[in-house]
Every structure is written in C-alpha cells, then in structure tokens.
Amino acid sequence: MKSFADKDFLLHNQTAKTLYYNYAAPQSIIDYHCHVSPKEIAENRRFDNLAQVWLGGDHYKWRLIRANGADEKMITGKESSDKEKFLAFAHALPKAVGNPVYHWAHLELQRYFDCHTPLTPESAEEIWNLCNKRLADGDMSVRGLIMQSRVEALATTDDPVDTLEWHKAIAEDKSFETAVLPTMRPDKAINIDKPGFVDYIRTLGASAGIPIKTLDDLFAALSSRLDLFEQMGCISADHGLDYIPFAENAETCAPAIFEKAMSGAPVQGQETEQYKTALLLFLGRQYAKRGWVMQHHYGAMRNINTAMFKKLGPDTGYDAISSYDCGGKIAAMLNALEQTGQLPKTVLYSLNPNDDAMLVSIAGGFPGSGIASKVQHGSAWWFNDTKPGMETQITNLANRGLLSSFIGMLTDSRSFLSYTRHEYFRRILCNLIGNWVEDGEYPNDMKTLGAMVEDISYRNTKNYFGF
Numbered sequence: 001m002k003s004f005a006d007k008d009f010l011l012h013n014q015t016a017k018t019l020y021y022n023y024a025a026p027q028s029i030i031d032y033h034c035h036v037s038p039k040e041i042a043e044n045r046r047f048d049n050l051a052q053v054w055l056g057g058d059h060y061k062w063r064l065i066r067a068n069g070a071d072e073k074m075i076t077g078k079e080s081s082d083k084e085k086f087l088a089f090a091h092a093l094p095k096a097v098g099n100p101v102y103h104w105a106h107l108e109l110q111r112y113f114d115c116h117t118p119l120t121p122e123s124a125e126e127i128w129n130l131c132n133k134r135l136a137d138g139d140m141s142v143r144g145l146i147m148q149s150r151v152e153a154l155a156t157t158d159d160p161v162d163t164l165e166w167h168k169a170i171a172e173d174k175s176f177e178t179a180v181l182p183t184m185r186p187d188k189a190i191n192i193d194k195p196g197f198v199d200y201i202r203t204l205g206a207s208a209g210i211p212i213k214t215l216d217d218l219f220a221a222l223s224s225r226l227d228l229f230e231q232m233g234c235i236s237a238d239h240g241l242d243y244i245p246f247a248e249n250a251e252t253c254a255p256a257i258f259e260k261a262m263s264g265a266p267v268q269g270q271e272t273e274q275y276k277t278a279l280l281l282f283l284g285r286q287y288a289k290r291g292w293v294m295q296h297h298y299g300a301m302r303n304i305n306t307a308m309f310k311k312l313g314p315d316t317g318y319d320a321i322s323s324y325d326c327g328g329k330i331a332a333m334l335n336a337l338e339q340t341g342q343l344p345k346t347v348l349y350s351l352n353p354n355d356d357a358m359l360v361s362i363a364g365g366f367p368g369s370g371i372a373s374k375v376q377h378g379s380a381w382w383f384n385d386t387k388p389g390m391e392t393q394i395t396n397l398a399n400r401g402l403l404s405s406f407i408g409m410l411t412d413s414r415s416f417l418s419y420t421r422h423e424y425f426r427r428i429l430c431n432l433i434g435n436w437v438e439d440g441e442y443p444n445d446m447k448t449l450g451a452m453v454e455d456i457s458y459r460n461t462k463n464y465f466g467f
Contacts, residue, residue, distance in 0.1 A: 004106075004118065005103070005106050005107065005110065005116075009427060010387070010424075010427040010428055010431050011427055011430065011431050011434070012431055012434070012435070013431070013434045013435065013438045014434075014438075015433070015434035015437045015438050015444065015449075016427075016430045016431040016433070016434025016435070017430075017434075018434075018446065019430040019433060019434060019446075019449060019450065019453050020426060020427055020430040020431075020453075022450060023430075023449075023450040023451075023453040023454050023457070024426040024427075024429065024430050024453050024454070024457045025423075025426065027426075027454060027457040027458035028150045028151070028152040028458060029149060029150055029151045029152065029419055029422050029458075030151075030152055030153045030154070030458065030461045030462055030465075030467055031151060031153070031154040031155070031410055031411050031419065031422070032153075032154075032155050032236065032407070032410050032461055032465055032467075033155060033157070033183065033236075033238060033295065033410040033411075033412055034154055034155065034156060034157070034410065034411045034412060034413055034414075034418075035156070035157050035412065035413060035414045036154065036156060036413070036414055036415070036416060037156075037166075037414070038156050038158075038166035038167050038170060038180060038182075039166045040142050040416075041142055041143065041146070041166070041170055041176075041180055042166040042167075042169040042170050042173075043142075044141045044142055044143045045141065045142045046135075046140070046141045046142075047135050047140070048082070048132075048135075049082050049083070049086075049128075049131075049132050049135065050086055050127075050128060050131040050132055050135065051082035051083065051085050051086040051089075052082060053135065053145075053415070053416065053417060054086070054089075054105075054108070054415070054417060055085055055086065055089060056414075056415075057414040057415065058413070058414065058415050059315065059316055059317030060101050060104075060317075061089055061101060061105070062075050062076070062316065062317045063317045064089070064092045064093065064096050064099065064101055065085075065088050065089055065092045066317070067092070068088075068091060068092035068095060070088045070091075070092070072308075072311075074088040075088065076312055076316065083128065086124070086128060087121070087124055089119075090119050090120065090121050090123075090124035090127075091121050093105060093119050093120075094118070094119070094120050094121075099386075100385060100386045100387060100424070103387075103424060104418070104420060104421060104424065105119065106118065106119070107420040107423060107424065108417040108418075108420050109127070109131070111148075111420055111423075112134075112140075112145065112148065112417055113130060113131045113134045114134075115127055115130055115131060142416050143176055143178075145416045145417065145419075146178050146416065146419075147177075147178065149419035151178050151419060152178065152179070152462075152467070153178060153179035153180075153181065153467045154178065154179070154180055154181070155180075155181045155182070155183045155235075155236060155465075156180065156181070156182055156183060157183050157185050157238060158182040158183060158184060158185060158229075159185060159186075159188065160184055160185075160186050160189065160204060160207070160222060160225040160226075160229075161200075161203050161204055161207040161225070162182070163207075164182055164228065164229070164232045167180060167181070167182050167232050167233075168232065171232070171233070179233070179467065181232070181233045181234055181235060181467075182229055182232055182233070182234045183234060183236050183237060183238050183295075184225070184226065184229050184234060184236075184237040184238070185237070185238045185239070185240060186222065186237065186239070186279075186283060187239060187240050187241060188200045188204075189201065189204060189218065189222065189279065190239070190241065190276050190279045190280065191241070191276075192257070192258070192261050192267050192272055192275045192276065193267060193268065193272045197261060198261065198262055198264065201218065201262065204218075204221050204222075204225070205217070205221050207221075207225065208220075208221035208222075208224040208225055209224070210224060212262075213259075213262065214255065214258070214259065215254055215255040215258040215259075215278070216255075218258065219282055222282075222283070222286070223286065226286055226290065230290055234292070235291070235292055235293065235465050235466050235467070236292050236293040236294070236295060236465060237283065237287055237292055237293075237294055237295065238295040238296075238297065239280070239294075239295065239296050239297065239298075240297045240298075240300075241276075241296070241297075241298050242298065242299075242300065242301075242302070242322070242324065243298050243299070243322075243324040243326040243329075244280075244296055244298050244326050244329055244330045244333060245272075245273045245276045245277050245280070245326070245329055245333075246273070246277050246328075246329035246330075246332040246333045246336070247270060247273035247274045247276075247277045249274065250273070250274040250275070250277035250278040250281065251277075251278045251281065253271070253274045253275075253278075254274055254275050254277075254278030254279075257271045257274060257275045258275060261275075277333070280333060281333075281336060281337065284333075284337045284342065284343065284344060285337065285340075285342040287344040288337070288342040288343060288344040289342070291344075291466065292344060292345075293344065293345045293346070293347060293464065293465050294344045294345065294346045294347070295346070295347045295349070295378070296330075296346065296347070296348050296349065297349045297351070297378075297381065298324075298326070298349070298350055298351070299321065299322050299324065299349075299350040299351035299352045299355065300319050300320070300321070300322060300351045300382070301319060301320045301321065301322040302314065302319050303318055303319065304318055304319065304320050305318040321351050321352050321383055322351065322352065323352055323354070324352075327355070327358045327359075327362065330348065330359075330362055331362050331365065334346065334362070334365075334366050334375065335366075338366055343366060343368075343374075343375075345368070345371065345374055345375070345376075345464060346363075346366075346374070346375045346376070347375075347376045347377075347378040347407070348362070348363060348375065348376065348377055348378060349377075349378035349379075349381045350381075351381060351382055351383060351384070353380075353384050353389060353392060353393075356377065356392065356393055356396040357396050357400060359377045360377045360396050360397055360399075360400040360401045361400055362375070363375040363376060363377050363401065364400065364401055371464075372402070372404075372405035372460070372464075373401065373402055373405035373406070376405075376406070376407055376464070377393070377396070377397055377401065377406075378407075378410075379393060379406075379407075379408065379409050379410060379425070380392070380393040381412060382412065385412075385421065385425075387424075387428060390424075390425060390428045390429075391428060391432055394406075394428070394429060394432055395432070403452075403456070404452045404455060404456070405455075405460060406456050406460060407456075407460045407461045407464050407465075408425065408429075408456045408457055408458075408460060408461055409421060409422050409425035409426070409457075422457075426453075426457055429453065429456060429457075430453060433449060433452075433453070437449070
C-alpha cells in the first residue's frame with residue numbers, strides 16, 4: 001500500500017517519475033488566468049490565521065462544508081470566528097474521499113506549512129496552531145507565497161471600468177519580480193439581457209470619458225479601455241458567458257438594438273443574440289489587432305439558488321454545469337473572424353465535459369501559420385479539474401489534436417495557496433504519458449518526451465501568450 005500523498009504521489013511508474021522530477025517539477029509557473037486580488041499583492045497582505053488564507057473566498061471548500069450540513073454562518077457568516085470556520089472545514093474534509101479538494105488541501109499543507117498530518121477533527125487544533133505559527137514568518141505574506149511558488153507571471157481578471165491602480169503600483173515596485181498583468185473581462189458590456197446593463201454602460205462611459213449613446217460610442221469607450229489595459233501590460237481577454245452566441249445580420253441590427261436597450265426597453269431573444277454577436281466580433285478584431293489571446297469560458301448555470309444569491313451575491317458556490325449546445329455557434333463565430341483574417345489566438349473552455357471532444361475538433365479547424373495550435377482547448381475547468389477530469393481533457397486533446405502544443409494548467413482561483421494545482425496537473429500529465437510509454441503506445445524517447453513536458457508545463461504558455 002502506498003503512503004498518502006507521499007513523494008511519488010500520483011506517479012505510478014518509473015517513466016512518470018522521471019518525467020515529473022527531471023522535467024515538470026523544475027519549471028516555473030505562469031498562471032495565465034486567475035482571480036487573485038491585485039490590491040492584496042500591491043499591499044503585500046499578511047494573514048492572521050489559516051482560515052483567512054485557506055478559506056476566504058474559496059467556494060470549492062465552501063461547497064464541501066455546506067454538503068456536510070454546516071449552517072451558512074460557519075462558512076460566510078460574520079458571527080462565526082475564523083477558527084470556527086476552520087473547524088467546520090476540518091469536520092467536512094475527511095469525508096471528501098475522491099474529491100480534488102482533499103488532495104489540494106493536503107498539498108497546500110505540505111508545501112507551504114511543512115505539515116504532513118491529514119486534517120481531521122482530532123488533528124485540527126494541532127494543525128491550526130502549527131500553520132498559524134508559520135504564517136507569522138516573514139516569507140508568508142502574499143508576495144512571499146507567490147515567490148515560494150516560483151510564479152514567474154500571473155494574470156488577474158479585471159473589468160473594463162477598473163482603474164488598474166493596483167497593477168500600476170505593482171509594476172512600479174521593482175522589489176517584486178513576478179509580473180502581474182491585468183486581463184480584460186468585458187462580460188457586463190456584452191450581457192445586454194442581464195439586470196444593470198444600462199447603469200453599467202453609463203459607468204463604462206464615465207471611466208472612458210466618453211458619453212455612450214450609440215453603439216459606436218460604446219465601441220469607442222471599449223477601445224479606450226483596451227488602450228489602458230494594453231499600456232498596463234495586458235495580453236489577453238476573457239469572456240465568462242453563459243454560452244457563446246452567433247446570429248446572422250448581427251452587425252447590421254446591433255446599433256438599433258443597443259439604443260433600444262439604453263432607452264429602457266427590454267431586449268430579448270434574437271435581438272440579444274445579435275447584439276452579443278456584434279460585440280464579440282468587435283472585441284475579437286480588437287484582440288487580433290493588439291496580438292492578445294481571447295479566452296471563452298462558457299457552460300455555467302450561474303446562481304441557481306435565488307435565496308442564497310440574494311443573501312451572498314455571485315461567485316459563492318451556487319453555480320452548476322449547464323448542457324447548452326452552442327458548438328455550431330462557436331464554429332460560426334471563429335469562422336466569421338477568420339474570414340477577414342481577424343481571428344485572434346483563442347482558448348475555449350466548457351464547464352460541461354461532454355463538450356471536450358467537440359471543442360478539440362473545432363479548434364483543429366482553425367490553424368494558424370507559424371502558431372502551434374492557434375485555437376486551443378483549454379485545461380479542465382472548475383467542476384472538471386479533478387484527477388479523472390484532467391485525464392479526460394488531456395486524453396481528448398491527445399486523441400484528436402496535438403498534445404505537445406497544449407498551454408497547460410491555470411489556477412482559476414482567488415487563493416494564494418492554489419499554485420499547488422499546477423503541481424497536481426503536472427503529476428497527472430506525467431503519469432498519463434508515462435502509462436502510454438510503459439504500455440508500449442509511445443517510444444521511451446526521453447529527449448522528446450522531456451521537452452514536451454517542459455513545453456506543456458511552461459514554455460507553451462510563455463510563447464502562446466507572449467509573457
């Protein structure tokens with residue numbers, strides 16, 4: 001029987017171990033999509049206790065605590081202490097067999113706190129004290145955690161109206177070597193059918209210094225914000241839409257649809273599709289002109305529990321996987337941009353794992369001269385970044401595309417301890433390739449395989465995004 005989470009965790013053969021230790025593990029991390037706070041990086045936040053650094057904003061862990069029957073006050077309530085919330089997690093975690101959070105949590109304890117004791121209600125007090133003592137050390141600030149993790153660059157997720165003041169402060173501080181770049185996420189300007197659209201457009205206009213009355217005004221305001229993001233080092237944009245739309249005659253109809261929405265009239269059905277299509281085409285062309293990467297995350301049912309949404313707001317663990325079929329629309333959107341030579345590098349992620357093979361096949365239909373896998377199937381995302389989820393995504397890509405040009409893992413996290421997810425991914429990647437080699441499905445060509453693992457772990461991301 002293997003020991004739990006030992007040195008060779010998830011590495012089940014010698015080829016896998018060689019690939020991981022000699023080629024994957026030494027690589028620095030480029031976290032090209034995350035949700036950490038640039039303000040906390042700029043101010044180099046310190047954490048008073050383990051619950052603050054471990055549980056704050058981490059809805060993966062919150063869902064486990066809720067599933068264990070804990071009252072919401074033990075998760076997000078102000079009336080509960082940090083230690084009480086930690087103890088609630090300690091009661092839930094031992095029951096999470098097969099859940100990646102069980103693995104991630106213990107990798108985090110091992111890597112950042114040198115704690116190799118499994119978290120249980122019985123060990124909770126010991127772990128709480130040990131980790132809190134470690135957090136008092138000078139290298140356990142936000143920047144210290146980033147540097148310990150060997151993060152070369154990270155890209156946050158930022159609204160077009162953001163001032164980017166914290167990114168500016170980080171860039172001007174030469175004592176911190178990790179590059180922290182903004183990523184534009186213009187969802188609120190796209191979602192014409194969501195509450196608050198008109199108010200948001202007015203806020204966007206104010207931030208750009210351009211009163212927005214027409215669609216051309218909106219394009220001008222977005223272009224202005226794109227310029228600011230570019231000045232601050234932005235090299236990618238991300239869209240977190242429910243689905244990817246595409247409608248005919250979109251750019252002809254969109255101006256009138258936009259003015260209708262700004263007048264306060266409801267916009268629904270085909271009009272919504274046409275407006276969103278026009279916006280995405282405009283943005284795609286802007287990204288291509290600037291050499292940015294366009295990322296599409298879709299397939300989430302957001303805020304499915306209305307009562308909890310009203311109480312806590314979005315991004316608190318009340319989302320689910322949708323089954324919306326938009327494969328044809330994705331292909332049509334990419335094709336429309338490709339027809340005019342304005343398709344940017346694009347990464348496609350679906351929250352529904354049933355879309356994996358479809359997305360790989362679509363991506364292969366839009367190659368780029370001199371660009372390895374110009375359109376990428378992104379890494380297993382959110383509900384899919386489990387061990388079998390990662391194995392399935394990697395295998396689908398290998399079966400139907402070119403695994404060697406894959407841009408690899410990202411944290412997609414709000415936690416500064418989440419960089420162990422890169423280690424988790426690299427171990428799974430190396431073990432999967434190792435299995436293929438040891439089963440005689442690929443030659444034991446360590447020179448080729450080693451370079452491939454280095455590429456997927458680091459170089460492909462650096463070259464594809466241009467970090």
